[in-house]
Amino acid sequence: MPVYRRGYQRYAGPVTAHRHRMLAFPRHAWKRLMEQRLVVLVMLASFFWPLLCAVFVYLSNRADLLQGFDKAFVAFLEVKGRFFLIFMNVQSAAAVILAALAGPGLVAPDLTNNALPLYLSRPVSRFDYVLGRWLVLAALLSPVTWIPGLLLFAIQSGMAGWGWFAANWRLGAGVLLGFAAWILLVSLVALAGSALVRWRIIAGALVLAFFFVLAGAAQIIRQILRTEWSVLMDPGGAMYRIWSSLLGVEAPEGPGALACGLALIAMALLLAWVLERRLRPVEVVS
Amino acid sequence: MQPAAPLIELEGLSVRLGRREILHRISCRLGGAGGGKTIGLLGPNGAGKSTLIRTLLGFHRPSAGRARILGQDCLKGSREVRARIGYMPETDAFVANMTAVTFLKLLAEISGLPSEAALEKAHEVLYHVGLGEGRYRTLGTYSLGMRQMAKFAQAIVHGPELLILDEPTNGLDPAARRRMLALIREMKESHGMIVLLCSHLLGDVEEVCDEVVILNDGRVVHHANLEEERRANRRFVELEVTGDDRDLARSLREQGAEGVNEGQGRWRVVLPAGVELEALWALLAREKLGVHKLTHRRDSLEEIFLKAVGRLQRTPGEESLVPKGESTLAGL
Numbered sequence: 296m297p298v299y300r301r302g303y304q305r306y307a308g309p310v311t312a313h314r315h316r317m318l319a320f321p322r323h324a325w326k327r328l329m330e331q332r333l334v335v336l337v338m339l340a341s342f343f344w345p346l347l348c349a350v351f352v353y354l355s356n357r358a359d360l361l362q363g364f365d366k367a368f369v370a371f372l373e374v375k376g377r378f379f380l381i382f383m384n385v386q387s388a389a390a391v392i393l394a395a396l397a398g399p400g401l402v403a404p405d406l407t408n409n410a411l412p413l414y415l416s417r418p419v420s421r422f423d424y425v426l427g428r429w430l431v432l433a434a435l436l437s438p439v440t441w442i443p444g445l446l447l448f449a450i451q452s453g454m455a456g457w458g459w460f461a462a463n464w465r466l467g468a469g470v471l472l473g474f475a476a477w478i479l480l481v482s483l484v485a486l487a488g489s490a491l492v493r494w495r496i497i498a499g500a501l502v503l504a505f506f507f508v509l510a511g512a513a514q515i516i517r518q519i520l521r522t523e524w525s526v527l528m529d530p531g532g533a534m535y536r537i538w539s540s541l542l543g544v545e546a547p548e549g550p551g552a553l554a555c556g557l558a559l560i561a562m563a564l565l566l567a568w569v570l571e572r573r574l575r576p577v578e579v580v581s
Numbered sequence: 582m583q584p585a586a587p588l589i590e591l592e593g594l595s596v597r598l599g600r601r602e603i604l605h606r607i608s609c610r611l612g613g614a615g616g617g618k619t620i621g622l623l624g625p626n627g628a629g630k631s632t633l634i635r636t637l638l639g640f641h642r643p644s645a646g647r648a649r650i651l652g653q654d655c656l657k658g659s660r661e662v663r664a665r666i667g668y669m670p671e672t673d674a675f676v677a678n679m680t681a682v683t684f685l686k687l688l689a690e691i692s693g694l695p696s697e698a699a700l701e702k703a704h705e706v707l708y709h710v711g712l713g714e715g716r717y718r719t720l721g722t723y724s725l726g727m728r729q730m731a732k733f734a735q736a737i738v739h740g741p742e743l744l745i746l747d748e749p750t751n752g753l754d755p756a757a758r759r760r761m762l763a764l765i766r767e768m769k770e771s772h773g774m775i776v777l778l779c780s781h782l783l784g785d786v787e788e789v790c791d792e793v794v795i796l797n798d799g800r801v802v803h804h805a806n807l808e809e810e811r812r813a814n815r816r817f818v819e820l821e822v823t824g825d826d827r828d829l830a831r832s833l834r835e836q837g838a839e840g841v842n843e844g845q846g847r848w849r850v851v852l853p854a855g856v857e858l859e860a861l862w863a864l865l866a867r868e869k870l871g872v873h874k875l876t877h878r879r880d881s882l883e884e885i886f887l888k889a890v891g892r893l894q895r896t897p898g899e900e901s902l903v904p905k906g907e908s909t910l911a912g913l
Contacts, residue, residue, distance in 0.1 A: 298701065303709040305740030305772050306702055310664070310693035319690035323683070408721075409674045413735060416638050416668035417691045418660045576640045 317419055320427025321434065324401055328431060334396050338439065341389035345443035348382050352447055356454035374451045376542035379466050382444060383538055387477050387531065390436045391506050397435055398485025399498030401428045402574070407493045415576040425486065425570055432482040441474035469541030477534055480559060483566040484530075490573035506531055523549025527558035534559065586652050588612030588620070588743065588775055589637065593646030596629075596636050603632045605799045606646060611777075612792065617769050619776040621790035621807075623783070623882075625890055628796040630779045631671060634745055637777075638668060651743060664693060667741035669732045671748040671779075677721030681707055681731050684720060685738050692739035699738075706734045710764065725752040733764065737774075744768055745777045750785050758785075765789050787882040795889040803889035807882070818861065820848040821874035832864055846873065 328334055354360060355372040405411055414424055448467040452460040488501040513529035516522070526532040526549055533555035539545070540552035550558075587610035596604040611620050624630045635641050637650050639659035648655040653662045676684055682703045689699035707716040710730045715723065720731060729752060736744055749765065750758045766789050768774040780786050786793060787807070795803040822829070823846055833840040837853040838861070852861065858875075865872055 298704045299708045299713055301705055301708075303706060303737070303767075303772070305774075306689075306694060306698065306738075307740065308698055309695065311690075311695055313660075316691050316693055319687055322690075323687045327679075404676050404678060408677050409670070409672055410676050412640070412668070412670045413674050413688060414691060415640070416663060416666065416670075417688065417739075418664040418693065419691055420660075576638075577635055 313418070316417075317423040317427055318430075320424060321430040324428065324431045325434065328397055328400065328435065331396070331400070334393065334435075337389070337393055337396060338435070341386070341393065341439035342443070344382070344385045344389070345439075345447065348378075348443075348447055349450060351378075352451050352454065356451070374455070375463070376466060376469075376544040379444065379447070379470055380535075380538055380542050380544050382447065383440075383470065383473055383477075384535065386440050386443070386474075387481075387534070389439050390477060390481050391503065393435060393439065394432060394481045394485040395499045395502040398432060398482070398502055399489040399492075399495040401431055402486055402489035403493050403495050403498050406490065406573075411574065412576040421571075421574055425574065428486055429482050432485060433478055436478045436481065440478060441471050444470035444474060466542055469538065469543075473534070473538040473541050476537065476559070480530060480534070480563060483563055483570070487566040487569040487573075490570055523547070524554075526550060527554060530559060530562060588618075588651065589777070590649040591646070592648075594636070594643050594648050595645040596632055596641050597644040598632065598641065602644070603799050604629045604636070607633070607796075607799070607801055608646075609794065609801050609804055611794060611804075612775055617773045617775070618792065619765065619769050619778055619790045621786035621793040622777060622779040622796065623781075623786060623793060623886055624796035626781075627798075628890075629799040630796055631747060632799075633796065634668075634747055634777070634779060637745070638663065638666070665742045667736035667739065667744045667774075669736040669744075669746045669749055671751065673728060674732060675720040675723075675728060678719050680717050680719055681712060681723070681734075682716045684731075685735055688735045689738045694739055702738050702740075706738045707731075710734045711760065726754060726757045729753055729757070729761070733761065737768065740772075741774065743775045743777065745779075747779045748781065749778070750780065750782060762789055783882045783886055793882065793885070795886055797890045802891075803885065805885060810885070816852045816854070817877060818850040818852060818858070819874070819876045820850060820865075820872070822846045822848065822865065823871035823873055824869060826868070826870055829868055829870065832868060836860060836864060 351372070352374055355374050361369050361372065405414070411424075415421065419427075445467060448470060452463075452467075484505045485502050488505065489495075489498045492498040492501055510529045510531055513525040513527075513532060516525035516528075526536065533550075536546045536550065536555045537552045537559070539547075546552070589609075589611040591607045591609050594604055594607045595602060612618050622630050622633070632641060636643060636648055637655055639655050639662070642656065650662050651665055655662060679687075682700075685703035685706060686696075686699045689702050690696060694702060704713075704716065707713055710733055712727060712730055712734065715727060720728065723731060729749065733746070733749060736746070744765075746765065750761050753761055762785060765776055765778065769776050769789070776789070778786060778790060791806065791808050793803075793805050793807055794801055795805075826842070826846060826848070829848065830840050830842065833850060836856060838856060839851040841849045843849060850861070852858075861875075862872075
């Protein structure tokens with residue numbers, strides 16, 4: 296019978312498990328995200344650098360092509376920790392831009408027209424809601440961060456052989472862990488920005504401002520007070536030092552990976568607190 | 582036999598928002614077992630109606646006491662409770678750039694419907710509430726009335742047992758209001774849902790509710806079964822007769838009824854249980870009295886409400902019926 300003739304009947308069929316209900320958020324959000332041309336374009340553009348890096352890995356492993364070049368140049372082409380550090384640095388910027396474009400569209404529309412009570416009056420919690428939104432960002436940022444990073448590592452391992460892999464497996468683990476931490480931080484910034492400001496464009500600007508303004512402020516403090524410790528308030532700078540440590544690359548002077556890690560954990564907790572305060576089904580004015 | 586479990590059970594429930602206590606130690610049991618019932622939640626602005634609803638949904642944590650809904654604790658069993666509830670909030674609630682059908686599908690999936698069933702139900706419900714033609718339009722382009730209907734549709738899309746409606750007829754024109762009330766009645770009568778209706782419009786509550794709870798200043802000040810009130814009111818008759826009515830009081834007493842002459846042929850009569858209006862008609866005919874007017878007294882919900890919130894001392898005319906020193910009839 297056609298649906299318009301059927302009339303209303305209460306649903307009495309089987310119901311899905313809790314995990315499936317929670318995943319309804321990312322499923323729907325992902326579809327809507329992929330309808331945004333700018334997001335797709337930036338995502339495609341983000342693959343350019345990994346492709347270039349893949350060509351670099353290929354060339355560095357073709358000894359026959361490198362005959363005749365001086366030793367310094369051949370050493371420069373060698374794939375090691377610094378190569379992955381540069382790769383991660385560039386891709387982390389792409390991840391920030393993508394998160395600034397996609398993040399605000401995930402939470403802000405729900406707050407603008409008060410959709411949260413409708414979600415949260417159903418059998419899902421606020422944590423499920425945030426996790427559902429976070430999964431969208433994680434799925435969006437993964438193909439431009441750790442997935443190409445591990446692919447590069449796999450190509451290099453394949454071309455250089457088992458010996459290289461055994462000696463450098465730490466690079467693969469570093470890429471994975473480093474990008475996982477970056478995705479977590481960037482997603483939290485994007486979600487918190489989106490929860491704070493209901494206008495998408497301003498929320499996007501806020502995400503970019505979080506990284507660039509804090510980096511600028513850290514530089515100003517460094518110049519004025521002549522201390523490297525100002526890097527603790529620069530999320531990008533602090534993460535760079537952690538990545539250096541993970542990849543076994545000599546880090547710049549100043550605070551070590553542990554101090555930077557603690558600073559980033561503090562930032563993440565602050566962002567989680569913002570989400571906890573803002574994402575409520577009802578706003579209580581004391 | 583075990584007594585029927587109430588739909589909503591509040592035990593010394595207090596809710597504090599910031600430094601203000603909004604609900605003060607409320608205790609009551611609403612609705613019995615079995616579906617198909619509408620409970621009205623009434624109260625002046627700031628009485629705590631919405632806070633009570635939100636507490637039942639688990640949005641506010643009680644500062645004291647506890648609330649149980651459908652036999653489950655509102656906090657500890659919130660996931661189970663919410664799976665069985667449909668909620669229509671008072672304020673606008675939608676995602677502006679989503680089509681109605683996509684939005685309803687998403688909400689149905691969150692409620693636990695498999696994807697295909699959710700899509701089917703979304704279409705079905707939108708047609709049913711009269712939004713079939715506009716189901717592919719984005720919700721931001723909907724008029725206020727359409728948005729109200731969309732909010733109602735999302736509340737019923739997963740087939741809940743309990744439907745909580747906060748001011749469902751707000752902003753609706755008379756035709757849309759009638760349609761909304763008809764839908765609420767249909768949910769109760771044809772689909773066995775229990776409806777908790779929060780409204781400022783006493784007419785709406787009176788039209789569809791079986792039971793009413795009146796809140797004032799965070800306390801339950803009145804809890805009435807409207808069906809019983811209506812039944813009781815049927816025993817009160819207001820008469821206007823022409824002719825010689827001097828023996829009417831005695832004749833009424835012989836029938837077991839009480840009558841008070843208010844002068845100029847106006848009478849107030851209380852019929853005992855088992856005596857129907859036909860007997861009164863027959864008695865008036867025997868007395869050869871012309872009947873100018875015969876109506877049931879109607880203790881309207883407005884009167885009940887005003888008395889409950891302390892803005893009306895008694896139903897107008899109530900005092901004239903009851904001689905001093907006797908109990909009031911309004912309680913019947």
